[in-house]
Amino acid sequence: MQSLRWVWGYIRNFRIRLFSGLFLALTVSLLNMLNPYFAGKIVDKVIYGHQNHLLWSFLGAMIGVTVLKTVIRYNYQLMFESVSQNVIFTIREKLYDRLQQLDFSFFDRTKTGDIMARMTGDLEAVRHFTAWVIYMIFENLTILIIAIGFMFYINPLLAAAMIAVTPIIGFFATRLSFTVKPTFTAIRGQFARLNSVVQENISGNRVVKAFAKEDYEIEKFSVENEAFKEKSLDSAKVWEKYLPVLDSLAGVLTVVMILVGGIMVINGSLTFGELVTFNSLIWALNNPMRMAGWLLNDVQRFIASAEKIEDLLNTKPEIINEVKQSNIRHMNGGVEFNQVSFSYGDEQVLKDISFKVFPGQTVGIIGPTGAGKSTLVNLLSRFYDTTSGAVNVDGLNVRDWEISKLRDSMAMVMQDIFLFSDTIEGNIAYGNPDASLELVQAAAKMAEAHDFITALPEGYDTIIGERGVGLSGGQRQRIALARAILKNPSVLILDDTTSAVDMETELRIQRTLKSLLKDKTCFIIAHRISSVKEADLILVMENGQIIERGKHKELLAKKGYYYKVFMNQNGNFDGQHNGEDVIYLNGAQ
Numbered sequence: 025m026q027s028l029r030w031v032w033g034y035i036r037n038f039r040i041r042l043f044s045g046l047f048l049a050l051t052v053s054l055l056n057m058l059n060p061y062f063a064g065k066i067v068d069k070v071i072y073g074h075q076n077h078l079l080w081s082f083l084g085a086m087i088g089v090t091v092l093k094t095v096i097r098y099n100y101q102l103m104f105e106s107v108s109q110n111v112i113f114t115i116r117e118k119l120y121d122r123l124q125q126l127d128f129s130f131f132d133r134t135k136t137g138d139i140m141a142r143m144t145g146d147l148e149a150v151r152h153f154t155a156w157v158i159y160m161i162f163e164n165l166t167i168l169i170i171a172i173g174f175m176f177y178i179n180p181l182l183a184a185a186m187i188a189v190t191p192i193i194g195f196f197a198t199r200l201s202f203t204v205k206p207t208f209t210a211i212r213g214q215f216a217r218l219n220s221v222v223q224e225n226i227s228g229n230r231v232v233k234a235f236a237k238e239d240y241e242i243e244k245f246s247v248e249n250e251a252f253k254e255k256s257l258d259s260a261k262v263w264e265k266y267l268p269v270l271d272s273l274a275g276v277l278t279v280v281m282i283l284v285g286g287i288m289v290i291n292g293s294l295t296f297g298e299l300v301t302f303n304s305l306i307w308a309l310n311n312p313m314r315m316a317g318w319l320l321n322d323v324q325r326f327i328a329s330a331e332k333i334e335d336l337l338n339t340k341p342e343i344i345n346e347v348k349q350s351n352i353r354h355m356n357g358g359v360e361f362n363q364v365s366f367s368y369g370d371e372q373v374l375k376d377i378s379f380k381v382f383p384g385q386t387v388g389i390i391g392p393t394g395a396g397k398s399t400l401v402n403l404l405s406r407f408y409d410t411t412s413g414a415v416n417v418d419g420l421n422v423r424d425w426e427i428s429k430l431r432d433s434m435a436m437v438m439q440d441i442f443l444f445s446d447t448i449e450g451n452i453a454y455g456n457p458d459a460s461l462e463l464v465q466a467a468a469k470m471a472e473a474h475d476f477i478t479a480l481p482e483g484y485d486t487i488i489g490e491r492g493v494g495l496s497g498g499q500r501q502r503i504a505l506a507r508a509i510l511k512n513p514s515v516l517i518l519d520d521t522t523s524a525v526d527m528e529t530e531l532r533i534q535r536t537l538k539s540l541l542k543d544k545t546c547f548i549i550a551h552r553i554s555s556v557k558e559a560d561l562i563l564v565m566e567n568g569q570i571i572e573r574g575k576h577k578e579l580l581a582k583k584g585y586y587y588k589v590f591m592n593q594n595g596n597f598d599g600q601h602n603g604e605d606v607i608y609l610n611g612a613q
């Protein structure tokens with residue numbers, strides 16, 4: 025009921041079309057009674073009554089009814105299709121809208137496949153329900169009721185005898201549909217597994233080839249393929265068991281009609297024409313009974329899908345705009361972490377982090393993998409909220425910033441770079457779609473991407489494959505960097521952005537960034553000391569805590585973690601160097 029109420033909320037806007045469709049369906053149900061009636065009359069009046077002149081009128085009427093039925097049916101099917109497409113359009117838009125609002129934590133815990141299933145299979149179940157199931161239930165019900173009424177009108181005794189058999193057909197048909205349903209569900213589940221094996225194989229084809237695991241993959245696929253075949257055969261076996269029963273029961277209806285009706289014709293309480301009418305109405309009893317189970321299954325499928333879609337639509341983002349009044353203001357880029365701790369569920373990842381950065385300063389963050397570096401910068405744009413403590417930007421808690429303004433004023437080049445299947449120009453201009461090609465090129469030059477882009481046959485118009493296929497890791501990083509630069513943010517966050525770029529290019533990028541970033545606050549997460557050594561403040565993180573902080577030289581002087589990493593990366597110069605020589609060795613001035 026809840027699902028019906030929910031879908032009615034969408035159908036309501038098209039209720040005139042829906043009710044017009046139902047009215048036309050009712051008309052067709054009524055028209056369905058006419059041809060059996062005329063067939064009976066032909067027998068009684070034309071064959072037995074010898075009123076041959078009536079034959080053409082009856083035949084003409086029968087043809088007319090058939091044509092009218094077809095035209096009306098065509099129209100109401102279109103009406104239901106139009107209602108369903110409109111309903112689905114609205115729900116799809118809402119779902120997509122909701123997906124845009126949901127935050128990182130939702131995508132952390134929800135599989136892409138689940139979301140896709142809701143956007144496709146579950147939506148299709150709702151479409152099927154509104155386009156087909158509703159009118160099929162209505163049509164079958166009205167045909168059954170009208171046919172029963174009509175039969176009772178012609179001959180109550182024969183009608184009662186035939187109707188006594190129909191619940192048995194209904195019972196077996198419903199049993200069939202309920203027995204076959206789990207096999208359908210199993211087929212669908214197995215199909216999804218088969219699909220994911222294929223999908224993973226395609227996405228991971230490079231790994232498969234690199235590890236020469238083709239035979240293993242073929243074997244893995246064969247197991248799932250075999251299971252799919254078995255499940256399809258199981259389903260067919262259920263059909264084979266029940267279908268003959270159903271067909272025999274439909275035959276029983278005919279037997280009852282001929283037996284009881286025949287006796288009645290012989291004893292004169294029924295005309296032969298009326299028996300023909302009954303015969304022509306057998307389908308009107310048989311069909312709805314056979315359809316009942318399927319329609320019930322469809323309704324169940326609709327309810328399950330509607331609940332899943334509703335569930336997604338009702339999922340609330342955890343990061344919400346708490347700003348009561350619009351406080352759109354320019355961001356200068358002063359950042360302060362005040363005793364910030366953060367946990368993903370039960371796992372504490374950041375512990376008591378405090379530091380302060382003035383607008384225009386550069387912060388380098390370094391530390392072993394899993395130390396919490398990315399998590400720290402994720403709190404800046406409120407991809408997650410702190411568990412305790414506060415992150416302030418320009419003296420205002422990030423929770424008090426309007427989220428869109430907060431994120432719009434920052435640009436982040438994430439570790440896991442995502443490029444859209446679009447042109448290079450489109451990808452760079454993603455955050456600033458109105459930017460001219462000159463601006464796009466200027467950003468690409470700063471990111472040291474211009475040269476390799478222009479060397480491509482189609483230059484900035486080159487379409488990048490899915491996730492940036494066709495480009496090297498370093499090229500993708502530079503395009504992502506250009507995308508961030510073009511946004512002209514107040515705070516630029518680079519998470520391991522130049523890790524795949526050679527040292528020399530990295531150095532050129534750093535020089536450009538240095539001039540570019542004069543008035544911008546910049547966070548640089550890196551594993552290479554060379555990436556952070558120029559920073560105004562370097563934070564060394566380990567196990568979610570800041571274990572060392574300061575400038576390059578200060579940290580070297582501490583001879584702690586930073587010093588050790590520095591020595592590892594630049595060779596051990598008997599521990600005497602203060603960094604300047606090494607910078608020279610790296611090519612820096």
Ligand SMILES: Nc1ncnc2c1ncn2[C@@H]1O[C@H](COP(=O)(O)OP(=O)(O)OP(=O)(O)O)[C@@H](O)[C@H]1O
Nearest residue numbers: 132368371373392393394395396397398399400439
């Ligand atoms: N979305 C998440 N859900 C749960 N745990 C997470 C999530 N992201 C990161 N973690 C965990 O938080 C810890 C810190 O991860 P984080 O990515 O911040 O480290 P990092 O210092 O940036 O590492 P790296 O240098 O490898 O990028 C790790 O133990 C990681 O397993």
